[in-house]
Amino acid sequence: MTHERATAGVNLAAIGRNVERAKARAGPEVAICAVVKGDGYGHGAAPVASAALAAGATRLAVSTAAEAADLRRAGIVAPILVMGPLSEAELELAVASRAEVVAWHRELVEQLTRRDAGTGTTGVHLHVDVGMGNVGLRDVGQARALASEITAKSGVTVAGVMTQLPDAGDPDDPSLEDRLRRFSELAGALREIEPGLIAHAENSPVLIRSPRARFDMVRVGDLLYGFDPFGADPAPHHLEPALTLTSRVASIRRLRPGDTAGYGGRFAAETATRIAVVPVGYGDGLRRCTRGAHVLVGGRRRAVVGAVAMDSLMVDLGDDGSARIGDPVVLIGRQGAERITAEELAGTMGAVNAELTCGLTARVRRVYHRDGERSA
Ligand SMILES: *Cc1c(COP(=O)(O)O)cnc(C)c1O
Numbered sequence: 001m002t003h004e005r006a007t008a009g010v011n012l013a014a015i016g017r018n019v020e021r022a023k024a025r026a027g028p029e030v031a032i033c034a035v036v037k038g039d040g041y042g043h044g045a046a047p048v049a050s051a052a053l054a055a056g057a058t059r060l061a062v063s064t065a066a067e068a069a070d071l072r073r074a075g076i077v078a079p080i081l082v083m084g085p086l087s088e089a090e091l092e093l094a095v096a097s098r099a100e101v102v103a104w105h106r107e108l109v110e111q112l113t114r115r116d117a118g119t120g121t122t123g124v125h126l127h128v129d130v131g132m133g134n135v136g137l138r139d140v141g142q143a144r145a146l147a148s149e150i151t152a153k154s155g156v157t158v159a160g161v162m163t164q165l166p167d168a169g170d171p172d173d174p175s176l177e178d179r180l181r182r183f184s185e186l187a188g189a190l191r192e193i194e195p196g197l198i199a200h201a202e203n204s205p206v207l208i209r210s211p212r213a214r215f216d217m218v219r220v221g222d223l224l225y226g227f228d229p230f231g232a233d234p235a236p237h238h239l240e241p242a243l244t245l246t247s248r249v250a251s252i253r254r255l256r257p258g259d260t261a262g263y264g265g266r267f268a269a270e271t272a273t274r275i276a277v278v279p280v281g282y283g284d285g286l287r288r289c290t291r292g293a294h295v296l297v298g299g300r301r302r303a304v305v306g307a308v309a310m311d312s313l314m315v316d317l318g319d320d321g322s323a324r325i326g327d328p329v330v331l332i333g334r335q336g337a338e339r340i341t342a343e344e345l346a347g348t349m350g351a352v353n354a355e356l357t358c359g360l361t362a363r364v365r366r367v368y369h370r371d372g373e374r375s376a
Contacts, residue, residue, distance in 0.1 A: 006247045006280040006364045010043050013370040014242040016055035022223045026213035035221035037063040042357035044366050046074035065093035072097045102127050104136045112156045123159025128186045130163050130179040140189045147193045158194040161187045163201045205229035227353040244333030247280040262306030274317040278329045283310040285360040293348035299336030
């Protein structure tokens with residue numbers, strides 16, 4: 001792979017294998033919905049969606065209507081669910097993009113039915129609340145009333161019932177088991193009104209903690225990208241990170257003891273050392289303040305020193321005189337026997353994995369490949 005100033009390599013074959021792993025974990029009867037919001041967690045929504053669908057995912061989910069429209073423009077025909085709240089204009093765009101939408105109140109249903117008939121039928125997924133407390137219908141009666149209202153109207157249908165489960169249990173909260181049971185009851189009650197609906201609740205952390213998926217579909221984001229939903233190491237969960245972040249050595253400077261480097265002389269050499277300038281910085285999505293970050297140069301871990309600048313960072317090469325200008329530098333990925341995960345780099349920035357990759361700017365070129373072979 002070429003090393004421009006900063007490149008994000010995205011291995012679509014790894015995405016495919018992660019879909020297969022999610023499928024094996026969920027069980028043969030359970031559909032995989034690939035969550036590609038936030039431009040596919042920064043990996044690129046359309047290429048990730050295509051790779052996930054080719055590997056057995058059958059549905060896609062995004063957060064906004066514009067994200068659904070972008071996928072349609074990219075030629076993707078699979079069902080798309082827009083999960084976020086929608087303004088009236090956004091609802092129009094979602095419907096025009098032949099996406100399904102999520103509802104937890106009557107307004108959206110009214111907006112949908114106020115539209116001209118003859119624009120096809122829009123599938124609505126009812127969002128029920130089993131304790132997250134953010135959005136959702138809270139009781140069976142309310143949910144049944146809305147479902148009945150929808151089924152009585154034309155141009156709109158109940159396509160699913162969903163909930164969002166919290167990642168980590170608050171000790172005062174009912175347990176995950178209680179929430180799943182509650183969701184199951186709500187889904188059962190709605191299925192009496194619309195037998196064909198799909199029930200879905202589990203996301204990556206819940207699927208990882210459960211031996212099997214329990215409903216008709218799982219919505220997976222982290223698992224798709226090979227991220228550890230708990231922010232640690234994805235390897236023990238048999239997940240394969242799809243994204244690498246690489247740069248190169250742009251210049252090397254020798255420092256004598258006491259020499260300083262970086263803005264404001266934030267780094268002072270204690271012994272004679274070599275400092276490499278690597279042309280990737282917070283303008284590419286890193287953070288000015290990183291604590292204890294490392295990169296890989298020549299197959300070895302090297303400390304990032306001083307503050308990260310907008311366009312570059314500095315790496316202490318120690319007394320190793322073998323590094324050369326142009327040498328590849330790995331910020332996320334493997335080099336030799338060493339490995340740096342997105343979780344590790346994100347941790348040094350006070351962020352989580354997806355927060356880091358969502359924040360990679362347009363200046364970082366995305367290069368798509370399948371196990372090293374470039375794809376279009
Ligand atoms: C983002 C999102 C997901 C995916 O979550 P992961 O933990 O990344 O698998 C699932 N459901 C909803 C409603 C989401 O917003």
